[in-house]
Amino acid sequence: MSRVPALFTALALLAGAALTAPASAADLARNRTNLPELVLGTEDGDDFFVSQKELTLEGGKFYRLEITAKGQKEYMFRAPDFMRDIWVNQIVINHLEVHPMGAPYALEFDDQGTIAIDFVPMRTGEYTWSIKGLEDKGMTGKIIVK
Secondary structure, three states: OOHHHHHHHHHHHHHHHHHHHHHHOOOOOOOOEEOOOEEEOOOOOOOOOEOOOEEEEOOOOOEEEEEEEOOOOOEEEEOHHHHHOEEEEEEEEOOEEEOOOOOOOEEEEOOOEEEEEEEEEOOOEEEEEEEOOOHHHOOEEEEEEO
8 A cells, every 4th residue: 555655656756747848848949049140232332232142050949030121122031942941939120029820921121120030940951042133133142951
């Protein structure tokens, strides 16, 4: 009979450990890495300037990418394959947060400003991004997820 309380105690400890395991497991939305800012255009009139042509990431890590439009053009940032293969935590515009259920198709800048996207790459691969209609002006790049 003395084994029964010990058995229940052991089972209770195991159940408690199982219930707390996800909380102590790796939380992907912690320890964010801020990527180099992707700047589109300059205030000096070079509307086709791109600060980062290539970004290298690790799958399963949490990142923030700030994309800033400084030029006078409208910029539509598109990376459809990449966007399909990431988990988006939030998109931040002027300190206002958007928490999507899926990734956006594009991020469009009608004026100068910054959009930040917090995400976790879920698949490895090489992805292209571009600014719609300005690809021939060199406004393209690559995102590599290892």
